[in-house]
Amino acid sequence: MILPYLETTEPGFADSAADTFVIHEHGVGLRILCGPCPRCSAPIDIPLFQETVKGTRSHPSTATSGIETVMCTCQEPHEGRPEGRVGCGAYWNFLL
Ligand SMILES: [Zn+2]
Numbered sequence: 001m002i003l004p005y006l007e008t009t010e011p012g013f014a015d016s017a018a019d020t021f022v023i024h025e026h027g028v029g030l031r032i033l034c035g036p037c038p039r040c041s042a043p044i045d046i047p048l049f050q051e052t053v054k055g056t057r058s059h060p061s062t063a064t065s066g067i068e069t070v071m072c073t074c075q076e077p078h079e080g081r082p083e084g085r086v087g088c089g090a091y092w093n094f095l096l
């Protein structure tokens, strides 16, 4: 069954992603979140760019932890997806 593309979020997305996603470190400033999409179950990689790397050091509140809004980036087909887009439309907050 193919899920239709739908930009949507549910509290359960964040919960299941917190359990199943892992963070891979790729050198300075790049981390990649890997895991199954909580909506369409496709294995996805989501690059996280740390803003602290290119920002100034005058804002210590921009720590390496926080909440990142991530979107599904799967390559599988989803009905109704806009041209040139990826993913099923699911997005959620990931607590870093
Ligand atoms: Zn998805």
Ligand SMILES: [Zn+2]
Residues within 6 Å of the ligand: 037, 040, 041, 042, 072, 074, 075, 076, 078, 087, 088
């Ligand atoms: Zn998908």
